Amino acid sequence: MPAERFIPFRKQDVIQMCQQVHSIFLAQNALHSTEADSNFLTFAKLLVSRIHYQYHEQLEQLKDSYALFEPNTDTRRLTSVSRDNKKSAQQTFSKRFASLLNAANFERVTDDDLAEALNEESLFKVRLEVSFDDFENVVFYRRGESMKTETLRYFFGLRKKDITFTHYDRVAVFITFKDEDYFNNIKQKPVTFTPGSTIIKLFQNVPKADLEMLFPNSEVRMRPLDKLIIGASAAVGGTVVLVTKLGASLVLMASFLAFYFGLKDESVELTKQSLITFGIGMGVFGSFIFKEWTKFKNRKIRFMKALSDNLYFKNLDNNAGVFHTLIDAAEEEDCKEALLAYTFLLQHGNEGLTADALDTQIEKWFKHTHSCELDFDIPDAMEKLIAMKLVTQQHERYVALPLNEAVKELDDYWDNIYQPV
Known part of the structure; x- marks a missing residue:
C-alpha cells in the first residue's frame, strides 16, 4: 500500500519535534542557547498565525459560494436566487472544495475503487442498493488508508x-442531486433529500467495502441468504398449516370447484358447519401469511437499525460544518509541512538542499525516529515557504532564510498587512 501525504501527528507535536531537531543541530555546532530556542518558538507561532489568516480568507470564500444552496441555512437572502446563479455557485464551490481537500491531504476515491467497493460484501452483513441516476455529481475523498x-x-x-x-x-462525500424536473419525470417524490441540493458529509473509520452505506439514498435489500432463511421457514410453516389446519377446507373447496366446472356430477352441500370450517381455515391461512410478512419486515427493520447505528458513530460532520472541519485540517497540514521543510533546510545554511534531497531526508527522519512512513508533500511546502519569502531558490537548490531574519520577515508581514488607502 503506497504511503500517504497525511502527517499523522498534531501540529503542536510537530512544533515540538522541529524544536528538538533545531536544538540538536545547535548543540552539535556548539551554538545552543536559550535565546535560539525562544526565537524558534516565536518563528513557529508567527508562521502558524500567517497560515491561519490565509485559511480564514479561504473559509469566507467557501461560505459565500455555499450560501446560495446551503440546505441548513437559518438566514434570509436579500435577493432571490435564479437556477443559473445556483448552478454557477455550485460549480465554484466544487472547485474550491476540491482544492481544500487536496490541501488537507485527502485523496480522491477513483471510479474503479468505488465500483470495487460496491461489489464487495458489507462487513456488517447488510446488502444496500444505490440509485446513481438520482445524482448529478458524486465525489468521494479519503485519507488514512490502511489494512485491518x-x-x-x-x-x-x-x-x-x-x-x-x-x-x-x-x-x-460530495453529492449534488438532479433537479426537480428529473424527479417529476420519473414520478418520484424524494423524502430524504431536496432535488437540486448539494450535500457534504464527513465520516470516520469506514471500511472500503461499506462505502455504499454513505450514500443518502441507499436502501436496504435482503441478501440471498436472508431470503433463503425466510423462504425455508415460510415453506415449512406453510406445509404444516396446509396439512393440519386447511386440510378439510381445501377438500371442500376442491369438491365445490370440481362440481362448478362440471368435473364432478355429485353436488356439494354447503352446510353451516362446512362454511364455518372453511372460514376458520382461511382465517388461519391469512394469519400465517401476515405472520411471515411481519417476520420479513422485522428482519428488514433490524438491518436498517444496524445501518443507522453504524452511521451514527461514523458521522463526523455535515454540510457547512464539513468545510469548517476541513479548513482546520488543511491549515494543520500546511503548518506541519512548512515547519518541517524550513527546519530541515535551516540545518544546511547557505548550501541548501534540492527538493528531492529534502524530501528524502524528512521521510527517512520520520521512518527512523517515529516509525512512520509517509510521502512528504515537498512541492506544496516549498511553494508556501517561497511565497512567504522564508526560502529562496537558487537554481535547483533551496536555501532557508536565517532564523532571525525569518522572524523579522513574518513580523513585518503583520505590521504591513493593512495599509491605509
Whole structure:
C-alpha cells in the first residue's frame, strides 16, 4: 500500500519535534542557547498565525459560494436566487472544495475503487442498493488508508472468521442531486433529500467495502441468504398449516370447484358447519401469511437499525460544518509541512538542499525516529515557504532564510498587512 501525504501527528507535536531537531543541530555546532530556542518558538507561532489568516480568507470564500444552496441555512437572502446563479455557485464551490481537500491531504476515491467497493460484501452483513441516476455529481475523498483485520462471527457466534480489509480513517462525500424536473419525470417524490441540493458529509473509520452505506439514498435489500432463511421457514410453516389446519377446507373447496366446472356430477352441500370450517381455515391461512410478512419486515427493520447505528458513530460532520472541519485540517497540514521543510533546510545554511534531497531526508527522519512512513508533500511546502519569502531558490537548490531574519520577515508581514488607502 503506497504511503500517504497525511502527517499523522498534531501540529503542536510537530512544533515540538522541529524544536528538538533545531536544538540538536545547535548543540552539535556548539551554538545552543536559550535565546535560539525562544526565537524558534516565536518563528513557529508567527508562521502558524500567517497560515491561519490565509485559511480564514479561504473559509469566507467557501461560505459565500455555499450560501446560495446551503440546505441548513437559518438566514434570509436579500435577493432571490435564479437556477443559473445556483448552478454557477455550485460549480465554484466544487472547485474550491476540491482544492481544500487536496490541501488537507485527502485523496480522491477513483471510479474503479468505488465500483470495487460496491461489489464487495458489507462487513456488517447488510446488502444496500444505490440509485446513481438520482445524482448529478458524486465525489468521494479519503485519507488514512490502511489494512485491518477483524473477526466476524457466523452461525449464532459458533463459527469465527478473520477477514482483512481496506480501511479509511476519514471519508468526505460530495453529492449534488438532479433537479426537480428529473424527479417529476420519473414520478418520484424524494423524502430524504431536496432535488437540486448539494450535500457534504464527513465520516470516520469506514471500511472500503461499506462505502455504499454513505450514500443518502441507499436502501436496504435482503441478501440471498436472508431470503433463503425466510423462504425455508415460510415453506415449512406453510406445509404444516396446509396439512393440519386447511386440510378439510381445501377438500371442500376442491369438491365445490370440481362440481362448478362440471368435473364432478355429485353436488356439494354447503352446510353451516362446512362454511364455518372453511372460514376458520382461511382465517388461519391469512394469519400465517401476515405472520411471515411481519417476520420479513422485522428482519428488514433490524438491518436498517444496524445501518443507522453504524452511521451514527461514523458521522463526523455535515454540510457547512464539513468545510469548517476541513479548513482546520488543511491549515494543520500546511503548518506541519512548512515547519518541517524550513527546519530541515535551516540545518544546511547557505548550501541548501534540492527538493528531492529534502524530501528524502524528512521521510527517512520520520521512518527512523517515529516509525512512520509517509510521502512528504515537498512541492506544496516549498511553494508556501517561497511565497512567504522564508526560502529562496537558487537554481535547483533551496536555501532557508536565517532564523532571525525569518522572524523579522513574518513580523513585518503583520505590521504591513493593512495599509491605509
